[in-house]
Amino acid sequence: DTGVSQNPRHKITKRGQNVTFRCDPISEHNRLYWYRQTLGQGPEFLTYFQNEAQLEKSRLLSDRFSAERPKGSFSTLEIQRTEQGDSAMYLCASGTSLWGTDTQYFGPGTRLTVL
Amino acid sequence: EDQVTQSPEALRLQEGESSSLNCSYTVSGLRGLFWYRQDPGKGPEFLFTLYSAGEEKEKERLKATLTKKESFLHITAPKPEDSATYLCAGSGSARQLTFGSGTQLTVLP
Numbered sequence: 001d002t003g004v005s006q007n008p009r010h011k012i013t014k015r016g017q018n019v020t021f022r023c024d025p026i027s028e029h030n031r032l033y034w035y036r037q038t039l040g041q042g043p044e045f046l047t048y049f050q051n052e053a054q055l056e057k058s059r060l061l062s063d064r065f066s067a068e069r070p071k072g073s074f075s076t077l078e079i080q081r082t083e084q085g086d087s088a089m090y091l092c093a094s095g096t097s098l099w100g101t102d103t104q105y106f107g108p109g110t111r112l113t114v115l
Numbered sequence: 116e117d118q119v120t121q122s123p124e125a126l127r128l129q130e131g132e133s134s135s136l137n138c139s140y141t142v143s144g145l146r147g148l149f150w151y152r153q154d155p156g157k158g159p160e161f162l163f164t165l166y167s168a169g170e171e172k173e174k175e176r177l178k179a180t181l182t183k184k185e186s187f188l189h190i191t192a193p194k195p196e197d198s199a200t201y202l203c204a205g206s207g208s209a210r211q212l213t214f215g216s217g218t219q220l221t222v223l224p
Contacts, residue, residue, distance in 0.1 A: 031210070043212070
């Protein structure tokens with residue numbers, strides 16, 4: 001399977017703990033995006049990388065959130081001091097700048113539950 | 116601020132009963148209008164990208180069309196396996212996608 005992969009698929013944590021999610025994009029894709037989705041809503045943009053550079057961050061991405069893509073391949077999203085409001089599905093997507101399209105392909109997501 | 120609105124929120128159809136889903140958008144410098152299908156507990160699955168008004172794309176029982184203000188997803192003779200949430204999104208001057216809240220489609224046998 002050469003699609004976008006995310007780990008873990010599910011994470012349950014207690015309020016105040018730190019969590020880290022990983023995303024492996026489609027191998028030839030240089031763009032990587034993180035979104036958050038809550039029940040009954042569409043995904044909301046969090047941040048975007050082109051290669052290893054983080055080019056955009058949403059105002060939704062508070063200072064408790066940090067994302068990295070150290071070698072332009074996989075990416076991690078860390079949430080520090082989790083709050084119950086952080087409970088959501090965290091989605092990763094990848095795309096390529098090669099053909100002038102913004103089409104993004106999504107992974108299966110990581111479901112976070114903060115108790 | 117970019118905005119995408121989908122209607123209806125939910126739609127129940129009998130198998131074989133054709134219908135359309137609506138997506139209204141206000142996206143600055145629209146670069147593309149996207150349709151995705153999402154099954155419960157899974158990530159969105161890419162269906163179509165539309166780039167300019169008048170463009171149409173088809174895949175099996177689905178056809179997507181685009182005007183300057185709206186996009187439609189037409190479902191012809193749907194089957195129960197077409198049941199899912201259909202998401203519409205636009206990309207503009209910023210590279211990220213702005214999504215609507217989706218239309219939850221249920222096709223009854």
